[in-house]
Amino acid sequence: MFSSRLFVPLCLLALGAQSSSTNSTNISSIVPLRATAYGSIFDATVTFGDQTFQLLLDTGSADTWVLGDGWRCLPPHASPDSNDTLPQANCTYGHPYYHTSSTLTPVEDWWLGVQYGDGSVYGTVGREDITLGNIRISQQTIGVVNISAMSGNDGVNVGILGIGYPIISMIHPISYPKNETLLANTVRYPSIFEGLIRAGMAPFVSLALERTRLDAEFGFGGRLGLGEMLPVSHGPFITMPVEITEAIPEELTNGVRQISEWTTTVQSASWANNSTYRAPFQVVVDIGNPINILPYDLADAVNGAFVPSASTTEFDDVGGPAVSCNATAPNFSLTIANHTFTIDSRDMIRRHASGACYSTVASAPPPGDGLTLMFLGDAFLKNVVVVFDMGRNEMQFAQRRISSTTASTASPPSSTGPGQYSSIAYTGSAGRLRPFWL
Ligand SMILES: *[C@@H]1O[C@H](CO)[C@@H](O)[C@H](O)[C@H]1NC(C)=O
Ligand SMILES: *[C@@H]1O[C@H](CO)[C@@H](O)[C@H](O)[C@H]1NC(C)=O
Ligand SMILES: *[C@@H]1O[C@H](CO)[C@@H](O)[C@H](O)[C@H]1NC(C)=O
Ligand SMILES: *[C@@H]1O[C@H](CO)[C@@H](O)[C@H](O)[C@H]1NC(C)=O
Ligand SMILES: *[C@@H]1O[C@H](CO)[C@@H](O)[C@H](O)[C@H]1NC(C)=O
Ligand SMILES: *[C@@H]1O[C@H](CO)[C@@H](O)[C@H](O)[C@H]1NC(C)=O
Ligand SMILES: *[C@@H]1O[C@H](CO)[C@@H](O)[C@H](O)[C@H]1NC(C)=O
Ligand SMILES: *[C@@H]1O[C@H](CO)[C@@H](O)[C@H](O)[C@H]1NC(C)=O
Ligand SMILES: *[C@@H]1O[C@H](CO)[C@@H](O)[C@H](O)[C@H]1NC(C)=O
Ligand SMILES: *[C@@H]1O[C@H](CO)[C@@H](O)[C@H](O)[C@H]1NC(C)=O
Numbered sequence: 001m002f003s004s005r006l007f008v009p010l011c012l013l014a015l016g017a018q019s020s021s022t023n024s025t026n027i028s029s030i031v032p033l034r035a036t037a038y039g040s041i042f043d044a045t046v047t048f049g050d051q052t053f054q055l056l057l058d059t060g061s062a063d064t065w066v067l068g069d070g071w072r073c074l075p076p077h078a079s080p081d082s083n084d085t086l087p088q089a090n091c092t093y094g095h096p097y098y099h100t101s102s103t104l105t106p107v108e109d110w111w112l113g114v115q116y117g118d119g120s121v122y123g124t125v126g127r128e129d130i131t132l133g134n135i136r137i138s139q140q141t142i143g144v145v146n147i148s149a150m151s152g153n154d155g156v157n158v159g160i161l162g163i164g165y166p167i168i169s170m171i172h173p174i175s176y177p178k179n180e181t182l183l184a185n186t187v188r189y190p191s192i193f194e195g196l197i198r199a200g201m202a203p204f205v206s207l208a209l210e211r212t213r214l215d216a217e218f219g220f221g222g223r224l225g226l227g228e229m230l231p232v233s234h235g236p237f238i239t240m241p242v243e244i245t246e247a248i249p250e251e252l253t254n255g256v257r258q259i260s261e262w263t264t265t266v267q268s269a270s271w272a273n274n275s276t277y278r279a280p281f282q283v284v285v286d287i288g289n290p291i292n293i294l295p296y297d298l299a300d301a302v303n304g305a306f307v308p309s310a311s312t313t314e315f316d317d318v319g320g321p322a323v324s325c326n327a328t329a330p331n332f333s334l335t336i337a338n339h340t341f342t343i344d345s346r347d348m349i350r351r352h353a354s355g356a357c358y359s360t361v362a363s364a365p366p367p368g369d370g371l372t373l374m375f376l377g378d379a380f381l382k383n384v385v386v387v388f389d390m391g392r393n394e395m396q397f398a399q400r401r402i403s404s405t406t407a408s409t410a411s412p413p414s415s416t417g418p419g420q421y422s423s424i425a426y427t428g429s430a431g432r433l434r435p436f437w438l
Contacts, residue, residue, distance in 0.1 A: 028201060031133040031224040031225075032221075034219075039211065040290035041157065041290065043221070046066075055159045055161040056154075056159070058287060059163055059288065059388060062163070063170055065123060065143030065160060066159035068124075069099045071088070073085065079180075093148070094152065095158065101128070105139060107126055112171055116150060119150025121149070122149075127140060128142050132161075132192075133226050138199075140190075145159065149179070160288075161192065166193070168261065172187065193390055197390075202227040204387055204390065205227070207225070207385070208230045211346060214357075222382075234384075234399060235399040240396070243259070245263040262388055264283060265281065266282075267335045269335070270332070272302075287378065291358075291378070293364050293374055294361060294362070306349075315362075321361070322356065323359045325357035327349060330345075341383060360379035382400075
């Protein structure tokens, strides 16, 4: 989910901000998140003009868009000129949708066309006044989608809030895009992360996801800190540089080797009774990805250590290995920047709307099968506090501590009535925003 043609160097580097200290001159805010689809999707409230929506939070993409009134639902990956229109309900988003407001400034000759792992969206582009937490961004470039060849997957969100590196954004000049050319011919525009910085935010966000019960479709999902650290109990912060993602070809980053995703290296992995995987591999840290996607030999070994074993042959529609809901998950930990982070066994098994369960450890395609990327998704992220620092091109991870004070500071936001959506049938969501090349 990236591309670029008209490249403008990342101007953020010049900001040189202090990442983990609060600065009274900066504005900051904490945004509560809503966990949906059985703890596999995290939605944030975003206001466009005076209209408020739930958007899926994604660190693996960089565009921000909302469904516009009258949008059309198409099958996943369909061409935008397809006549195969489906009922809107088939795309499993929430509602209502955005209608043109007096604060919208249309950008006449740009179009949105974003390709994700499980589909693509198309729409017009405008500048709109956006509010996220207490931070108001004047005239942020956003997309208003009129064709979705992709599903929302939780019956709640009506768009995506992309806080990845701007180089991977997909707005196109000249003409409404076609489905074959979404990676080509893109313009570089200020992403919402840059908009927040322009509005006065120190150039980092922090994230602390909360775990929900296995059988809870909706719940409090944690918090996103905008230029601010979060009030949760955790161990020491381990700092790591954001790495250039080696598997992403240079043609897709404008012929220049550069950072394109929030990427680090897993040095080793350990599971069960003293089993260790020692071949280092890069991972993209992706909130929009519900599961961990790991080297196939590691994933198979870990799935084999569930009691009873997770299947290595039977997968759900998006790649999650089938497993008994009452299986015992192996202990599993990952060493990153010389520090070992453990994954709670409750994050190793997740359920679908159907009641069936899947392992959150999935296998990337074996090497040689085209471009292979690994991911740390929500199943890992629930165990840590993460800082995504675009000013320093760093990430920081700290292991969460379970403590009674966590519970007292973690006051859930008032519910906006999940019950009204729970009758919508959808098919789980593992691999929700798995990149298109997988
Ligand atoms: C483009 O759309 C056509 C028709 O819907 C589809 O067959 C094709 O696979 C799509 N191409 C891509 C790259 O998604
Ligand atoms: C959709 O229908 C229109 C009008 O009938 C037709 O011109 C167009 O070719 C169709 N598109 C596709 C992809 O079949
Ligand atoms: C959406 O439509 C397709 C057929 O076009 C169907 O197979 C699928 O089950 C539908 N999904 C939902 C959630 O309605
Ligand atoms: C979507 O918007 C584009 C650009 O305004 C327009 O050409 C296209 O007809 C619209 N499609 C639908 C289904 O509304
Ligand atoms: C935000 O903080 C950084 C240092 O952390 C500073 O360089 C920058 O000027 C501040 N921005 C505003 C708008 O206050
Ligand atoms: C764990 O490893 C130890 C030492 O290799 C061995 O004695 C023990 O039987 C193992 N336990 C299990 C449950 O595999
Ligand atoms: C685990 O393996 C290491 C090296 O293979 C060994 O030194 C250590 O004693 C083992 N621990 C257990 C509990 O088996
Ligand atoms: C575990 O779940 C399976 C179905 O997935 C069921 O057949 C079995 O009785 C369950 N065992 C226990 C101890 O609950
Ligand atoms: C995981 O590790 C803990 C602490 O070492 C141990 O008590 C627990 O039994 C282990 N769980 C499994 C499934 O091996
Ligand atoms: C890990 O530790 C080794 C040896 O102490 C050191 O050389 C290396 O720089 C460390 N790596 C990281 C990412 O901190």
